[in-house]
Amino acid sequence: MTQSEVVVIGGGLIGLLTAAELAERGVRVTVLEKDDLGFEQSGRSVAAVNLPGGEPNPGSELLRASADEWATFEERWGHTIDLDSGGWNIVIADDHDREWLDLERATWHDTAGYPESELLEASAAHERFPSLEGELLAVDVRHGGHVDALMVVNALRQIAQERQIEVRCGEMVTGFDVDGDRIVRVKTTSGSISPETVVVAAGLWSPDLCAPLGFRIPMQRVRAPAVETGPMPPGTIPGFLRGSTFGAKQNRNGTIRITGGYRYSAMLHDLSLRDFRDFRVWGPALWQNRKDVSFRVDPAVLKFDLASLRARNGKVAFPQRYEPPSKPRDRYSQLADLARIVPALKQTRIHRSFAGVMDLLPDLQPVLGRIPDTANAYIAGGFSGHGYMNGPGACRAMAELITTGESSIDLDAYRPERLRGPLKMREQIF
Numbered sequence: 001m002t003q004s005e006v007v008v009i010g011g012g013l014i015g016l017l018t019a020a021e022l023a024e025r026g027v028r029v030t031v032l033e034k035d036d037l038g039f040e041q042s043g044r045s046v047a048a049v050n051l052p053g054g055e056p057n058p059g060s061e062l063l064r065a066s067a068d069e070w071a072t073f074e075e076r077w078g079h080t081i082d083l084d085s086g087g088w089n090i091v092i093a094d095d096h097d098r099e100w101l102d103l104e105r106a107t108w109h110d111t112a113g114y115p116e117s118e119l120l121e122a123s124a125a126h127e128r129f130p131s132l133e134g135e136l137l138a139v140d141v142r143h144g145g146h147v148d149a150l151m152v153v154n155a156l157r158q159i160a161q162e163r164q165i166e167v168r169c170g171e172m173v174t175g176f177d178v179d180g181d182r183i184v185r186v187k188t189t190s191g192s193i194s195p196e197t198v199v200v201a202a203g204l205w206s207p208d209l210c211a212p213l214g215f216r217i218p219m220q221r222v223r224a225p226a227v228e229t230g231p232m233p234p235g236t237i238p239g240f241l242r243g244s245t246f247g248a249k250q251n252r253n254g255t256i257r258i259t260g261g262y263r264y265s266a267m268l269h270d271l272s273l274r275d276f277r278d279f280r281v282w283g284p285a286l287w288q289n290r291k292d293v294s295f296r297v298d299p300a301v302l303k304f305d306l307a308s309l310r311a312r313n314g315k316v317a318f319p320q321r322y323e324p325p326s327k328p329r330d331r332y333s334q335l336a337d338l339a340r341i342v343p344a345l346k347q348t349r350i351h352r353s354f355a356g357v358m359d360l361l362p363d364l365q366p367v368l369g370r371i372p373d374t375a376n377a378y379i380a381g382g383f384s385g386h387g388y389m390n391g392p393g394a395c396r397a398m399a400e401l402i403t404t405g406e407s408s409i410d411l412d413a414y415r416p417e418r419l420r421g422p423l424k425m426r427e428q429i430f
Contacts, residue, residue, distance in 0.1 A: 006402065007032060007186050007195040009173050009209060012042035013149075013391050014380050015201035016156035020077075021399035023163040030195070031165060032188060034172040034320050038153030041203060044226065044356035045149045046249055046259050047388045048240040051085055053143030054116030057109075061409045064113030065393030070147065073392070079155035081147045082252050086239030088144030089129070090262070091341055092137045097244050100263055101140060108142070117142045129238045134341040145239045146249045147388065173202075175315045176212060181375045183213075187315075197402055198377045204359040205318050206381040207274070208308060212316065215371045217419060218278040218362060219382060221301065223268040223324050225355040227331040229256040229348045236344055243341060246334040256345065258334050266334065270298045270324075270357070273305040281362055298325060328353035358385040361419075368394055368414040369401065378402060379416055 006022055008015045011033025019029045033039075050067040057064060074080055092098050109115040118141045125132060125139040132139070160167050168190070177185035177192070185192045200209050207217040231254030241248045244263035250256055260266035275282065304319050328350045339345040361367065361382040371377040380398050383390055394414075397407040 005029065005195065006197045006199060007193055008199045008201055009186070010200070010202035010206075011035075011037040011167065011169065012040060012201070012203055013038065013045075013152065013156070013387050014042075014203075014383070014395060015199070016153070016160065017391055017395035018199055018201055018380055018398050019165050020156060020159050020163065021395050022402065023160075023165050025399055025403045027399075027403060029165045030193060031160065031167045032171050032173055032186070032193075033167070033169045034318055035322075036169050037157055037167070038150070040322065041224075041356035041358060042387065043149050043153050044224075044354060045388055046226070046240070046247060046257055047147045047149040047152065048088060048144065048247070048249070049147060049388050050088070050113050050142075050144045053114050055114075057111075057113055057115050060111055060113050060115075062113075062390055062393045062397070062414075063111065065396065065409055066390050067113040067143075069392030069396065070388075073147075073155075077155060077159055079158055081152045081155055083147050084145040084239060084249070086145050088142040088240050089238055089242070090140040090142070091132070091241065091243040092140065093135070093243060093341070094137065097263070098137060100244070104262070105140070112142070114143045131236050131238065131342050131344060132241075133343050134339075136341060148252055149388075151252075152388075170320075172318060172320065173209065174317065178213070181373060183374065183377050196376060199380060199398065199402070200371070200377065201380045203381065204357050206359065206379060208316050208318070210371060210379060213371055213377060214373055215379070215416065215419075217367065217379075217382065218274075218281045220274060220278075220282060220360045221270045221272060222358045222360045222385075223270055223296070223298075223326075223355050224259060224358055224385065225266060225268065225326045225331060225353065226257060226259045227326075227328055227335070227350045227353045228258070229335070229345070230351050231255050232344065232348065236342060241338075241341075243337060245337045248338055248342075255351070256338075256348070258331060258338060261334070261337075266294075266330070267358075268294050268296045268355075270296050270301050272301050273309070296325075322357075324355040324357050326353045326355035358383075360384045363418075366390055366394055366414050367416050367419060368398060368411050369416050372417055372420070 005028040008019045008031045022029050049070045120139045172189045175187045176183045183198050207219050237250040245261040247259040364384040367382040397409040400407045
């Protein structure tokens with residue numbers, strides 16, 4: 001048995017950032033990761049972020065803090081993450097898009113850390129963004145851009161080494177020994193650890209770790225397929241470009257990453273036993289968004305669900321090396337739609353396809369804080385596809401909460417206890 005002050009379960013963006021923030025405060029940290037660091041969604045994300053600019057939103061502390069952290073990440077931590085500050089650029093191609101923008105802008109102005117935006121009509125948009133030669137009505141330009149997800153994971157790996165954070169890859173958590181309201185041992189495939197504090201930051205597997213502690217999270221698994229093209233000249237895609245059917249960014253090597261759009265997300269809902277358990281919560285939202293929901297059955301997910309049902313004595317098990325299915329033919333229409341806006345892409349081809357899985361909560365808000373009815377266990381999860389948008393601020397706040405009992409960011413809206421009461425559903429769940 002080994003000892004550590006804090007054990008962080010999960011070696012993705014949230015787990016590694018939380019560990020780094022704790023180490024900055026003098027805490028001895030061990031990170032447990034069942035695969036490699038950033039193997040699942042954290043390393044596959046488009047990693048679009050809000051960035052500082054204009055007047056900050058006083059009512060959105062978490063996103064504002066995250067925007068500030070991304071803008072200064074390389075200076076603070078001393079590692080490059082290929083920050084592209086070319087804007088979060090929303091393409092308005094028809095009247096339906098314009099109607100959507102009128103509704104969505106209100107949400108953006110309420111929630112973004114730096115909500116200022118500039119609407120460029122077609123001629124001004126073509127002048128500012130020469131690669132957008134296709135037909136469009138307008139472009140709504142916002143403060144933001146993207147980072148390189150793999151470079152972020154690599155930076156956090158090096159930060160962990162520099163700050164003596166113990167990182168154990170390939171070590172799966174299988175359960176907990178609990179004495180009263182305290183976790184006294186974290187059991188793993190390699191033995192056990194006796195920590196003072198435990199942080200669950202395991203992404204879509206967090207509900208299964210929290211269930212033995214008596215805390216239920218109504219989370220759904222939503223697969224986010226993506227493709228990448230061959231390399232294109234620099235500046236082909238300005239910042240993070242999003243249309244009604246596509247999202248796109250240009251990677252450092254020139255390739256174009258393509259994901260879902262703001263009206264048609266192309267997300268795939270992997271059916272699981274959780275859907276039946278939480279149907280009363282999710283049913284109305286799924287019906288309302290039925291045109292944008294594609295149900296799938298992933299044998300790997302069902303196998304894991306059945307194994308969880310058979311588990312005894314609070315033991316849990318998770319799939320390792322989980323590769324969500326991704327078929328490139330489903331993304332050809334997204335590339336074609338993007339090429340109508342960026343004609344330089346008309347002859348480009350898809351070179352690879354892949355997918356990540358998002359941990360979706362009904363209100364699309366993360367769950368941050370101490371797990372109810374426990375004295376030394378915390379949860380940082382449920383980011384609902386916005387881990388990069390919210391992550392740096394959330395992880396700093398979690399480190400403050402764990403080390404001092406308080407956070408400089410108001411976490412009331414994200415408290416775990418809210419999941420035990422009626423949840424206010426977001427109208428558009430993706």
